Amino acid sequence: MNCINEMRLIMDSKSVxxxxxxxxxxxxxACLDPNIEELTDIKTAVSEAVTNAIVHGYKEKEGKIYITVSLFENNIIRIKVRDKGVGIKDIEKAMEPLFTTAGSERAGLGFAVMESFMDKVRVSSKPGSGTTVCLEKKIWGKRL
Ligand SMILES: Nc1ncnc2c1ncn2[C@@H]1O[C@H](COP(=O)(O)OP(=O)(O)O)[C@@H](O)[C@H]1O
Ligand SMILES: [Mg+2]
Incomplete structure (x- = not known):
């Protein structure tokens, strides 16, 4: 796949x-001209991944969140959300719907939401060094 445009963002893990x-x-x-539904899906998936980095990845302490957005020739968007927080021991288990390590505070549906709104969700993680969530979606825009 040929990347035609890319941006990177580094920000503090603050809920604001x-x-x-x-x-x-x-x-x-926006330059790929997504329709409202596609835009809403992507925003929701990004929110879930960033919220996870803030509340699970960095828990009590604070750190940086690294976001890379790459646009490809075939209208595919790839968004990587990375933290250098606690990491995930068992990724498969973490991605199960309703699984949460946050007790009754959270619904455990973040990964399920990302998977339903995006075409691909890949997670790589190492306990102690952090987590990367890679989200992909093809934009059809008005053709959909
Ligand atoms: N960036 C992350 N760093 C560490 N753990 C994470 C991260 N993202 C997700 N997790 C783990 O995966 C679990 C499931 O995440 P999710 O499906 O979003 O549900 P919830 O956020 O409601 O707990 C979390 O409870 C947490 O244990
Ligand atoms: Mg979550």
Whole structure:
């Protein structure tokens, strides 16, 4: 796949930045002319990934969140959300719907939401060094 445009964003893991990251990503992908539904899906998936980095990845302490958005020739968008937080021991288990390590505070549906709104969701993680969530979606725009 041939990348035609890319942007990177580094921000503090503060909850105020969650809203900023959705807006920044949606502004960058606007050149592919996504329809409202596609835009909403992508913003929601980005929110879930960024929220996870803030509340699970960095828990009590604070750190940086790294977002890379790449646009490809065939209208595919790839968004990587990376943290250098605690990491995930069992990725398969973490991705199961309703699984959460946050007790009754969280629904455990973040990964399920990402998977239903995006075409591909890949997670790589190492306990102690952090997590990368890679989200992909093809944009059809008005043709859909
Ligand atoms: N960036 C991350 N760093 C560490 N753990 C994570 C991260 N993202 C997800 N997890 C783990 O995966 C679980 C499931 O995530 P998710 O499906 O979003 O549900 P929820 O956020 O409601 O717990 C979390 O409870 C957490 O244990
Ligand atoms: Mg979550």
């Amino acid at each position: 930045n969650e809203g900023f990251s959705r807006v920044a990503v949606s502004a960058f992908i």
